[in-house]
Amino acid sequence: MPLTKAQKQEALGAIEETLDGANTVYLTDYQGLTVEQATGLRRAFREADVQYKVLKNTLLRRAMEKRGGFDELFDELNGPTAVAFTNDPAGPAKVLKKFLEDNNLEVPRFKGAYIDGAIYSGGSLDELAKLKSKDELLGDILGLLMAPITNVASALGAQGSGLASVIQQISEKEEA
Structure with missing residues (x-):
């Protein structure tokens, strides 16, 4: 069921607030995870003090456009997108890398990240996971x-x- 205009405005405001409170944003493609795997991944992010949410690409894009600095990530806002918000630049990368290794999976796929104004491409997961x-x-x-x-x-x-x-x-x- 489509969201009403009021619901979209409320969701947009919540996304903007979350973006303002985090200096690190990771984009992932979660398609192909089972419910059990997705629950395990969410739990791992929660334990690492990372907010992990599935968001509508259009709403996320609008919030990012308002805040600015995310232009290079807009190409990744297609298909199923889950977003990790935190103030620990390496936290989400470590969680993702460990989850992928422990479960011998290739999903969720890392799409890109915004860390303190710098944009990292999908191939940077290993380097980001090594950060302290x-x-x-x-x-x-x-x-x-x-x-x-x-x-x-x-x-x-x-x-x-x-x-x-x-x-x-x-x-x-x-x-x-």
Whole structure:
């Protein structure tokens, strides 16, 4: 049953709101998944804190046109399209890649992605899945920042203990 004009406006508003809240958008073609597989995929996305929705291409296109920056993805808005929204650029790629490997499937097919203003084509799934999450990057940065401090502290501690043992040996020699 077709949507009424009011329903379309409401759906368009919801899509625009979701686009405004996410800096990462993945497009997939889910055609060929069984209900059980689709449910498993949705669960995997939900566990990764990714919104995964099946949307009408025309409504998604209108919302993307209003927001701007998605022009290169418009060619992919044909056929069945499910969209993953998140703020973790690598999250959806990791979920998709794991799902495809675990289930030995070729669907859902990755169509493309928008990540912080950059567009990635359908062949970029492997590269996107290798990206580190924001938390992993912050951990790496903190580790790099802490390494010099830890090295200095351990070096000072080692020299201090060495100095203390030398002083102790000298004092023992003087007593003898």
